[in-house]
Amino acid sequence: MLTDAVVNGITAGSVYALVAVGMTIIFGVLRAINFAHGEFYMLGTFGAWWGIETLDLPYIVSIPLALIIVATIALAVGVLVMKRLIDQPFQIGIVATLGVSLVLQNAVILIFGGAYKMFDGGWIEPVEILGVSLSEQRILIVVAALAIFGLLELVVHRTRFGKTIRAVSQNIEACKVVGVNVPAVVIGTFVLGCTLAALSGVLTAPVTVSLYGGMGTSITVKTFAIIVMGGVGNVSGTLFAAWLLGLMESFVASYLGLQFRDAVAFTALIAVLTFLPGGLFSKRERF
Amino acid sequence: MATMQLHEVNTHGSHIYNNPRHGLRITGFVVLVVALAAAPLVAGEYQLHALIVSMTFLLPALGLNLILGYAGMLSFAQMAFFGIGAYSSALTAMRWGTPFWLNLIIGGLAAGVVAVPLGIPALRLRRYSFVMCTLGFAVIAQTVAKNLVSVTRGDLGLSQVPRPRIALWSGGFEVTGITSYYYLALTLAVLAVVAFLALVSSAAGRYMIAIREDETLAASVGTPTWHYRMIAFALSAVFAGVGGSFYVHYFTVISPTVFDPFYANTVLVIVLGGGVGTVGGVVLGSFLFVAASEALRIAPDLRMIAYGLLLIVIVFACPEGLLPLFMRKLDGLKGRTHVA
Amino acid sequence: MSPDTLAALSIRGIAKRFGSIVAVAGISVDIKLGEICGLTGPNGSGKSTLFDCCTGLQKPSTGRVYAQGLDITGWDMHRIVREARVIRSFQKAVVFRALSVEENLVLCGQMIAFAGMASTFGVGPASRHRVRRLREQAGHLLELVGLSHMRHATAGQISFGQQKLLQFASMLMPEPRVILLDEPMAGVNPILIDRMMENINRANREQGITFVVVEHNLDAMKALCHRLLVLSRGELIADGAPDAVVRDPAVVEAYLAG
Ligand SMILES: Nc1ncnc2c1ncn2[C@@H]1O[C@H](COP(=O)(O)OP(=O)(O)O)[C@@H](O)[C@H]1O
Numbered sequence: 064m065l066t067d068a069v070v071n072g073i074t075a076g077s078v079y080a081l082v083a084v085g086m087t088i089i090f091g092v093l094r095a096i097n098f099a100h101g102e103f104y105m106l107g108t109f110g111a112w113w114g115i116e117t118l119d120l121p122y123i124v125s126i127p128l129a130l131i132i133v134a135t136i137a138l139a140v141g142v143l144v145m146k147r148l149i150d151q152p153f154q155i156g157i158v159a160t161l162g163v164s165l166v167l168q169n170a171v172i173l174i175f176g177g178a179y180k181m182f183d184g185g186w187i188e189p190v191e192i193l194g195v196s197l198s199e200q201r202i203l204i205v206v207a208a209l210a211i212f213g214l215l216e217l218v219v220h221r222t223r224f225g226k227t228i229r230a231v232s233q234n235i236e237a238c239k240v241v242g243v244n245v246p247a248v249v250i251g252t253f254v255l256g257c258t259l260a261a262l263s264g265v266l267t268a269p270v271t272v273s274l275y276g277g278m279g280t281s282i283t284v285k286t287f288a289i290i291v292m293g294g295v296g297n298v299s300g301t302l303f304a305a306w307l308l309g310l311m312e313s314f315v316a317s318y319l320g321l322q323f324r325d326a327v328a329f330t331a332l333i334a335v336l337t338f339l340p341g342g343l344f345s346k347r348e349r350f
Numbered sequence: 351m352a353t354m355q356l357h358e359v360n361t362h363g364s365h366i367y368n369n370p371r372h373g374l375r376i377t378g379f380v381v382l383v384v385a386l387a388a389a390p391l392v393a394g395e396y397q398l399h400a401l402i403v404s405m406t407f408l409l410p411a412l413g414l415n416l417i418l419g420y421a422g423m424l425s426f427a428q429m430a431f432f433g434i435g436a437y438s439s440a441l442t443a444m445r446w447g448t449p450f451w452l453n454l455i456i457g458g459l460a461a462g463v464v465a466v467p468l469g470i471p472a473l474r475l476r477r478y479s480f481v482m483c484t485l486g487f488a489v490i491a492q493t494v495a496k497n498l499v500s501v502t503r504g505d506l507g508l509s510q511v512p513r514p515r516i517a518l519w520s521g522g523f524e525v526t527g528i529t530s531y532y533y534l535a536l537t538l539a540v541l542a543v544v545a546f547l548a549l550v551s552s553a554a555g556r557y558m559i560a561i562r563e564d565e566t567l568a569a570s571v572g573t574p575t576w577h578y579r580m581i582a583f584a585l586s587a588v589f590a591g592v593g594g595s596f597y598v599h600y601f602t603v604i605s606p607t608v609f610d611p612f613y614a615n616t617v618l619v620i621v622l623g624g625g626v627g628t629v630g631g632v633v634l635g636s637f638l639f640v641a642a643s644e645a646l647r648i649a650p651d652l653r654m655i656a657y658g659l660l661l662i663v664i665v666f667a668c669p670e671g672l673l674p675l676f677m678r679k680l681d682g683l684k685g686r687t688h689v690a
Numbered sequence: 691m692s693p694d695t696l697a698a699l700s701i702r703g704i705a706k707r708f709g710s711i712v713a714v715a716g717i718s719v720d721i722k723l724g725e726i727c728g729l730t731g732p733n734g735s736g737k738s739t740l741f742d743c744c745t746g747l748q749k750p751s752t753g754r755v756y757a758q759g760l761d762i763t764g765w766d767m768h769r770i771v772r773e774a775r776v777i778r779s780f781q782k783a784v785v786f787r788a789l790s791v792e793e794n795l796v797l798c799g800q801m802i803a804f805a806g807m808a809s810t811f812g813v814g815p816a817s818r819h820r821v822r823r824l825r826e827q828a829g830h831l832l833e834l835v836g837l838s839h840m841r842h843a844t845a846g847q848i849s850f851g852q853q854k855l856l857q858f859a860s861m862l863m864p865e866p867r868v869i870l871l872d873e874p875m876a877g878v879n880p881i882l883i884d885r886m887m888e889n890i891n892r893a894n895r896e897q898g899i900t901f902v903v904v905e906h907n908l909d910a911m912k913a914l915c916h917r918l919l920v921l922s923r924g925e926l927i928a929d930g931a932p933d934a935v936v937r938d939p940a941v942v943e944a945y946l947a948g
């Protein structure tokens with residue numbers, strides 16, 4: 064039971080980490096919380112499910128298909144909504160992205176129906192590692208999360224795009240003055256962040272199996288808890304906070320009962336906000 | 351520092367004082383109440399039901415308007431307080447057969463009492479942290495309602511909640527017909543609006559507006575800002591709790607779904623859509639966005655898409671909401687301009 | 691270093707650090723009751739931070755502040771206004787922009803008229819009477835500062851100079867004993883500057899209010915103040931009669947260097 068709990072916790076944590084890192088970089092450039100973030104996770108899952116069920120594609124092909132669909136939707140939302148949030152008071156950002164989340168979530172329910180769907184794909188054969196039996200998909204999730212975090216560190220620190228993102232995060236006014244195309248950076252970051260959330264959804268679907276239109280909401284709130292715990296803009300902090308949350312949830316689910324799992328994130332969030340307003344890994348207050 | 355309002359310079363709060371349109375406002379209120387009182391003569395049963403539901407939502411909406419529009423804090427805890435009011439009122443009535451007026455008070459007080467310990471850590475937070483803390487509270491409230499099975503019966507929820515019994519203590523009569531329910535709801539709504547107006551036009555209301563405008567400046571002229579933010583938070587919970595109490599004795603059932611984001615979003619749309627920081631706007635909002643969609647029997651998913659689009663359009667196109675927009679059009683027609 | 695219990699403000703070894711920045715480096719000074727005291731110094735020399743430490747906006751890193759012998763160190767801002775009657779203005783936040791000019795004044799007077807918290811919730815005749823009294827008082831003050839014709843205008847829409855006059859009038863509403871003004875004349879046109887100085891003088895003469903005024907305009911300071919303090923890099927470098935202080939070589943040096 065203990066090893067199961069640990070394995071489950073790390074897997075779930077890696078899933079959360081991929082979603083949360085997207086939200087963190089979006090917050091960095093826009094200073095706005097994306098309330099629709101979980102919806103992009105949900106859209107990723109639905110995209111892959113649709114590819115498998117309707118187009119009869121294999122899982123491996125449905126992954127890029129889902130990512131392309133989500134990136135397109137994110138681009139549209141970025142152009143229509145997110146771009147306008149630059150320099151707006153934070154409550155505008157909350158309300159606007161909440162609106163986006165309502166539209167996306169209920170559009171999916173309208174199109175595909177509100178009932179639970181079964182996800183039939185992925186590699187769920189169990190393998191034995193160090194005496195622990197776990198599915199290939201779980202290994203894939205953890206490896207993918209680590210790879211993506213490594214890649215992100217490279218992108219953020221080595222590429223032009225990454226440098227622009229960092230510059231805008233640090234001083235948006237100065238960037239405007241020196242002629243950085245801030246709206247383009249915002250839209251680009253938004254598409255990147257949302258696509259990461261979608262990737263997380265696609266990779267998790269074979270493990271969680273069931274999917275429904277409203278599944279994004281709890282992801283959004285957990286993601287927020289993670290970026291607060293990890294410290295905003297702190298990429299490795301995000302990964303550790305996500306694993307920590309995954310582990311805490313997994314232990315609570317195993318030892319107290321599954322029904323308490325979804326309250327863990329918020330209990331932790333409220334505790335961190337109250338006692339460590341800068342997050343677990345930094346001293347500075349960022350919100 | 352200053353908790354930002356939705357609009358940088360929001361001038362609505364000041365309308366309650368020396369309002370050039372004060373007369374118009376009172377006339378409008380009286381006309382609306384008379385029209386609503388006459389509604390059962392023409393409206394069918396379903397329309398009356400729609401109006402009752404919208405007047406039920408008016409209460410948590412007034413509560414949100416108080417903290418968002420007057421004290422400047424965006425809270426997602428409103429429907430959690432609504433649910434707390436509903437559950438506590440239902441449980442008391444089921445166990446002790448308490449009369450309706452006492453249930454309302456219990457519902458309101460229960461919500462207000464829970465708001466205080468939540469407010470102690472939450473009100474220290476600013477911006478996103480506060481918003482998220484209130485959202486988290488709603489999640490936790492739902493978890494409790496689902497899992498405290500011995501009290502709440504979990505996901506099944508409570509059913510056969512007593513109907514409102516109008517009596518001083520024992521005896522009296524039970525409200526059953528839709529028309530009686532309707533008048534009960536109307537009475538409650540009118541009382542709530544009057545109480546709200548009294549509150550925001552009192553000295554305390556002026557302090558709350560000052561806090562919304564600039565918290566540091568407010569403190570510098572002797573406003574105990576923390577206390578008034580706490581009071582606004584707790585009173586907003588009381589409004590929601592009373593609404594929840596009425597709701598549960600009308601529908602006679604309650605389940606943890608009351609904590610679903612659906613309801614919280616509805617309240618947000620009412621306040622932002624109607625006009626944050628105005629009372630008329632919130633009244634307009636609840637009739638427009640709840641009664642209309644109930645009456646037209648729009649499916650929940652379509653309604654939510656409409657709400658979502660509405661939220662996006664509102665924040666960018668008319669952050670003050672519809673009522674101020676109408677009022678400006680009205681003034682434009684009369685060729686009159688006024689400051690603020 | 692015992693406090694002067696007769697002083698309007700007795701500042702004892704106040705220092706304030708922000709991380710490695712030393713904004714105020716240990717200042718001790720007494721502001722006498724009834725005086726108009728100027729406070730000047732280059733930008734960033736710690737004038738506003740000193741005000742912040744005296745009025746509860748910032749907690750000083752070390753040192754204590756007394757108002758007529760009352761130790762107010764670490765008190766909340768609203769309590770310092772209410773119980774010690776020390777009130778301050780801000781450089782940037784000037785008035786409640788959404789409220790009307792008159793409502794700004796009524797709000798600031800509520801602290802006196804509605805002293806207990808419970809009374810602020812009243813809506814009966816007694817409360818209405820109190821508000822009426824506040825409006826009368828506000829009307830009187832608006833006449834003094836020359837803003838009577840704007841009493842119903844929205845405060846955010848009047849000119850900046852007029853806002854500063856309104857701010858000044860607002861600060862008289864809570865019946866203060868000490869007023870700390872942070873650059874009341876910056877960005878104000880010369881005619882309104884004269885009016886502002888006249889008002890400070892009158893409030894000092896007629897109501898015996900003690901003033902500490904931060905200002906860069908040394909001519910205005912010489913005309914207005916009984917005494918002038920100069921800060922440089924968080925330290926008090928001069929204290930005395932305005933005419934003497936402006937000729938002090940250390941002061942000239944600080945300004946040229948700053
Ligand atoms: N909240 C703060 N955090 C960090 N540094 C501050 C803060 N407030 C003031 N300072 C610094 O303290 C010094 C004094 O500032 P201030 O008191 O505003 O000067 P003055 O009012 O004389 O122009 C400056 O170097 C300023 O940058």
Ligand SMILES: [Mg+2]
Pocket residue numbers: 737738739781872
């Ligand atoms: Mg200054």
